[in-house]
Amino acid sequence: MSATIIGTSPNRVGGIGRVTGSQQYVADLRLADVLEARLVTLDCARARIISIDASAALALPGVRLVMTAADLPQPVPRFGPQLEDRPVIAVGETKYHGDPVAIVAAETKDAADAAAALVRVEYEELPAVFTLAAALDPAAPLVQDPALRPGDRLASTNVLREHPIGWGDVDAAVADVVVEHTYTFPMVTHFAIEPHAYIAAPDGDGIAVWSTIQHPNWLQKVIAKVLGMPLAKVRVFAPDPGGGFGGKQHAKYEPLVALAAIRAGRPVRLVLSLEETFQAVRRASCEVRVRTGVNRDGALVFEDIAADYLIGAYADIADRVVGKGSYPAAGPYTVPNVRILARSVLSHTVPSTAFRGFGNPQVNWAVESNLDEAALAIGMDRLEIRLRNIAHRGDAFIPFDTPADGEWSQTVTRAAELIGWGSPLPPGRGRGIALGIKSGPTTGLSYSTVRLLGDGSVIVFAGTSDMGQGARTVFAQIAAQELGAPLDWVTVVMGDTAIVPYDQQTSASRSTVLMGNSVLMACRSIQAQLRTMAARLHAVDEALVGVDRGVVHLPDRDLSVIDVLKPGLGRLGGELTGNGEVRKDADPSHPLSGAPAFFEFNCTAIEAEVDRETGDVTIVRHVTVSDVGRALNPLQVRTQDEGAAIQGLGHTLMEHYIFDEVGRIRNLGAIDYRIPTSMDLPLDLVSETIENADGPGPYGSKGMSEGALLCVAAAVGAAVREAIRVPIRDLPLTPERVWRALQERETA
């Protein structure tokens, strides 16, 4: 039993259930006596609520509850991961298109839908700000009540916060060439295939909540606070989500559904439609002005970056996205002078939240594209300028932070090879190459428990959410490797706060590293107990006993775990239990309150063809190479990489919210918000990894599930630019936009 399972790609744990439809997602759960809920929203971006009359709705057969802010404890509870600014339901004013004013619960979904349409809301539409320009206008209406921001000098503006960071002296720096441009990144939504869904049920003197949440323990705290209950009385069930991408990290309508369930005295279930999901989660759009100073020899002299992110009406985690995402904006390069000023700008739009890449793709698009402009200006190859400035292992490229934790030039060189950088191109084609970097988790706390049962099978308790990234499989692999159980003898229990120990969150590509280390630590604790057991059974000095990959080494022979465990546990049987705890505390002296546990590093190289008559962009070849430290499960690593790459093609080529003149979203739902389908994939998609076992995770791994999305836009944009010889600085690169750029150049 010493064969390694680490570095192999066994079938995904839970995979059969997912692909056969037997896995129960939250929306599949049927609780007895459940009421179906529907949100009542207004067809405008912002309104003052004058009155709400529920009598007609309540008169419909089967309708049990219509709840508005007036029915809630006063002041209406507010919550939020950064600021507790979001009321559980709109109070006095709706602040974005889709902000609910009431929730209806009825015996059937049809009755709830019909009743929601009968709730009569008298309201006065108010002017809304839904663009950066409008939100930043000094005369703009304020999105947040300044009373919520006492002592904040920005409280009388729509700027929620500013995030300045930098080093050197940009103003004093002198460069041979300075290139300055402004880039925009669209507002996009996560589009998880599983609908966001919530159920709450009164549970004795407590409450049970089922949610598609990525952070069950965080949700437990929010519900406990809103309801005034101890944590032990709030049980959160988090069945494996069907895709989250950050949109399911933080509480949205769970507090509302919980309050409705308590008021109704029955379970209440709310399943969002895709249209409602567009009005619940999105990525911040962004406008980035970049000034890049470069010398004729290719040395970067300075980067001067101003990024305005348009966040929504409530902070959610959006301001953290802005601060953390813009922080490494100057890229994986050694740049002596850097000035970054990012601002989170409130608006009357759907609250933006975490989304794969966490604020980095927006600035990456701008800064990497501008680097190409700089290369062009000095007549240097775009790969060469990158390799000329790239940080090497150990370089403190952000002076006060974790130095470069990989030899990233290997990744870049490999991607360049795979795209055939420098080889001749057929007409109408272009190539682009871009580098992406993202700070990993800056804090973390992951407990785990591993139980080695009497027959040698294993149960792992880990509070990570497996939303498709394959966390169950990786934790099972670690336990199997360390304790010598076959993979199908390992059960991984997740998603129940009453049973599974605390985990801070599933985000920032952390789980393999932080929870993985925690599970490893729990397994190592069991190994220590096995060592003691073996020493006792065989009367040898414990120091002479080793346990490795499920084999117990005695001085004179090797035993399997079970050969030690069975006699060691004796007639009564029982089990061995190990606990893991991985803690990464906040560091108040660090600009991000903590240095990243690792960097995600990716290089994407693209070959694209443009149809000059129609503007169609075909991705002929898409190469993504990521420095992952070590791939514990190579197939899962590849599929994460591919998934991120394709998701990146969405905002690059086709996805964007479209608003009407008064701030309503026009393209709610799948018909006019297009995401890539299988037919839109690159003709050739190549994913490779660089593995030097130099990561902080188990067996040298690093987190990796966002990297391949970070620089897709810049690489595609560069390829398109080379193909048509016209720069386009706004995403997405729709056929019409590319066509228009060509037209404008012809008429110019």
Add this chain to the structure above:
Amino acid sequence: MHTFAYVRPTTVAEAVAILDAGGRDARVLAGGTDLVIRLRDGSATPTTVIDLKRIADLRPGVREEGGRLTISATTVMTDVAADPLVRRHFPALAEAAAVVGSVQIRNRATLGGNVCNASPAADTATPLLVFDATVVAEGPGGTRRIAIDDFFVRSGVTTLQRGELVTAIELPIPAVATGSAHVRRTRRRGHDLASVTLSVRVDALGVTRFAYGSVGPRPVLAVDDTGVLADPAVPAEARSAILERMFADASPSPRSMRASPAYRLAMLRVLGARALRSAIEQLAAGSD
């Protein structure tokens, strides 16, 4: 979802009677790929839904008879696209049926439904126009044959009268050699509603028929019988004036978020030129 009565008549006469009695409150259901969506979003609220799929006389199928092809209204796109007779005589119709929605949609979506839904972007509308199809309607007053160009009024509105339903589409088999093509413009390669649809047919007599959709309230037919467009030897400048005339009736809406009028109009010309090229090639290859 709004409640309604669901009926499954077994004869055309019975369906017509129910449809006539219900008037505006009755709706015919074929594949449901348009109707069910509207039932769900509340934009259609019929009190009676009449499912055609149990009517023996409306069984799906394509048959050749008396110099024309008759396609039953309930024939789904997958079958239209695969039918050997359609492919032989009306390649542009087969091409159009093959690009409607996705595989799942095409297995459900009927030709009759596509025509009766009367979307300006309906893919099969343009090939039916260039092939001079006839819509066969059955109603309280008996059978009516409506030239397809007289059928479309605007989005969702046709010249069908109260109590009428479509039983078949007839296509005259061309007496001379023809070449045809269907092309469209979408925002992505995966299934999408088109922002321009266009079909063209050229024949050995030099007649070129263009039809285009999604650039105005209804699909438009334009015919060139000067022989200029069908002749590959005519220089580009000579053609362009005629092409401009062909596309003169395009009036895309500035309100659409799928594409701007300028882009649609430009793409109409690009698609027109491309489709014409393939149709001429096909004609040339066929007459070898």
